[in-house]
Amino acid sequence: MGGKRKMFIYGGIIGLIAAILMKMGNPGNMGICVACFYRDIAGAVGLHRAEVVQYIRPEIIGFIFGAFIISIVKRDFKSRGGSSTLIRFFLGFFLVIGALVFLGCPLRMILRLANGDLNAIIGLVGYLVGIFIGIQFLKKGYTLGRSIEQNKISGYIVPTMAVVLLIFLVIKPAFIFFSTEGPGSMKAPVILSLVLGMVVGAVLQRSRICTAGGFRDAMLIKDYHFLWGIIGIFIVNLIANLILNFDSFHIGFADQPVAHSNHLWNFLSMTLAGLCSVLLGGCPVRQTILASEGDTDAGVTILGVIVGAAFSHNFDLASSPKGATPNGKIAVIIGIVFVLILAYGIIKNNNKIKSQNKEVIKNA
Amino acid sequence: MEDFYCVITFHVTQHALIFEKTLIDKGLDVKLMPVPRQVSSSCGTAAKVSCNKKSEIIQLCKDKNIPVDSFHRVENPKGNNWFLKHLKK
Numbered sequence: 001m002g003g004k005r006k007m008f009i010y011g012g013i014i015g016l017i018a019a020i021l022m023k024m025g026n027p028g029n030m031g032i033c034v035a036c037f038y039r040d041i042a043g044a045v046g047l048h049r050a051e052v053v054q055y056i057r058p059e060i061i062g063f064i065f066g067a068f069i070i071s072i073v074k075r076d077f078k079s080r081g082g083s084s085t086l087i088r089f090f091l092g093f094f095l096v097i098g099a100l101v102f103l104g105c106p107l108r109m110i111l112r113l114a115n116g117d118l119n120a121i122i123g124l125v126g127y128l129v130g131i132f133i134g135i136q137f138l139k140k141g142y143t144l145g146r147s148i149e150q151n152k153i154s155g156y157i158v159p160t161m162a163v164v165l166l167i168f169l170v171i172k173p174a175f176i177f178f179s180t181e182g183p184g185s186m187k188a189p190v191i192l193s194l195v196l197g198m199v200v201g202a203v204l205q206r207s208r209i210c211t212a213g214g215f216r217d218a219m220l221i222k223d224y225h226f227l228w229g230i231i232g233i234f235i236v237n238l239i240a241n242l243i244l245n246f247d248s249f250h251i252g253f254a255d256q257p258v259a260h261s262n263h264l265w266n267f268l269s270m271t272l273a274g275l276c277s278v279l280l281g282g283c284p285v286r287q288t289i290l291a292s293e294g295d296t297d298a299g300v301t302i303l304g305v306i307v308g309a310a311f312s313h314n315f316d317l318a319s320s321p322k323g324a325t326p327n328g329k330i331a332v333i334i335g336i337v338f339v340l341i342l343a344y345g346i347i348k349n350n351n352k353i354k355s356q357n358k359e360v361i362k363n364a
Numbered sequence: 365m366e367d368f369y370c371v372i373t374f375h376v377t378q379h380a381l382i383f384e385k386t387l388i389d390k391g392l393d394v395k396l397m398p399v400p401r402q403v404s405s406s407c408g409t410a411a412k413v414s415c416n417k418k419s420e421i422i423q424l425c426k427d428k429n430i431p432v433d434s435f436h437r438v439e440n441p442k443g444n445n446w447f448l449k450h451l452k453k
Contacts, residue, residue, distance in 0.1 A: 071405065076405040138377040138378060139377075139378060139381060140378065141376060141378040142377075142378070143375065143376040143377070143378075146375050205405070206401075208398075208401070208405065208406075208407045210407055213398070213407045217398055217409070220377070220409070221380075221396035221397070221409055222396075223396065223397050223398060225397070225398050226398060226407070281407070281408070282407065286407070293405060
């Protein structure tokens with residue numbers, strides 16, 4: 001079986017599960033949304049107090065368990081880290097700010113498109129532009145540096161976090177917030193979300209599908225291996241929506257669930273998300289999988305995502321179906337400028353180190 | 365399809381691009397691709413090269429000062445994936 005077909009099937013499983021989760025109660029076009037789900041978790045533990053988006057999403061716990069277990073079984077699990085950890089935290093931070101101004105992570109963008117939400121096309125174009133800009137930095141020598149092996153125990157911290165979240169979800173202590181209305185109250189049954197989340201986590205760990213990586217490779221090295229995974233997500237989700245969620249399927253810009261039609265800000269917010277994803281080497285869902293297989297840098301990245309999501313609601317940056325907020329627009333601009341300066345600084349410093357190294361060789 | 369192929373991995377994407385250009389200039393076969401699953405669970409960029417040119421390529425990288433990570437010989441999977449096997453049934 002060719003690699004393309006395999007990737008298509010892997011992606012298709014994710015697309016199918018997303019449609020099932022939406023059918024079973026998750027918010028509209030949000031069968032899976034990594035940014036939204038981390039935002040809900042941030043709210044559930046009280047990091048922000050937006051009452052309509054607070055819930056410990058079992059899907060995220062499932063992603064982590066699924067990827068963790070299969071990486072242990074397949075011997076991919078390796079504790080590693082130390083590659084520009086603080087920079088990754090802030091790239092994750094701004095990535096989620098972009099995603100929440102658009103109203104969805106790159107994965108949800110594809111799912112929104114597969115249910116007829118044309119605003120997602122604007123987001124997709126912005127995302128591609130962000131990736132294209134990121135690639136220019138890669139070509140000029142951008143790197144966050146290699147990670148090194150870490151003490152084994154550090155790799156178990158993220159899976160442990162998932163266990164703690166699961167305990168909170170089940171016993172619901174008084175300090176945990178669960179929405180009683182709004183998107184946070186719309187949820188598929190816990191067991192179903194958890195189990196299907198684990199399947200998604202395992203599939204993503206085996207396939208290494210990444211929304212940013214797929215487009216990056218297509219543009220940078222003309223390799224379409226990962227892109228087939230994204231195509232699989234889109235096509236199977238589209239078909240599954242037509243069968244399972246036909247009532248909610250409609251093509252257009254207006255009246256789409258948890259979405260707005262500020263084209264400029266849909267575009268720019270996803271430009272920021274695309275840029276951050278390429279510079280991180282993976283979109284939020286990929287970061288979650290890496291964090292589950294021992295990558296502590298990715299673990300810090302998802303902490304950046306959670307903190308960024310909390311700030312998004314505390315500072316009124318996240319959009320609502322009414323549109324982007326003034327604060328959100330400012331934050332997107334600041335994010336783009338910040339990330340561009342960061343990437344430029346990294347390249348400049350890397351090239352300086354490289355020329356110094358050459359000197360050493362010459363003198364020797 | 366052959367039973368195996370060889371890849372070179374890099375720490376920095378830019379090095380992969382420079383490597384590709386250098387080999388093309390020398391008239392050697394090279395194709396950039398995602399790091400094969402068998403080599404790593406990461407998703408960076410690797411270069412597929414012909415295995416019997418290994419020493420020539422490594423020498424070239426030394427001469428041109430292109431930092432490479434490692435050289436791998438990758439066996440093509442022979443449909444032994446339990447998951448896909450179940451799907452095919």
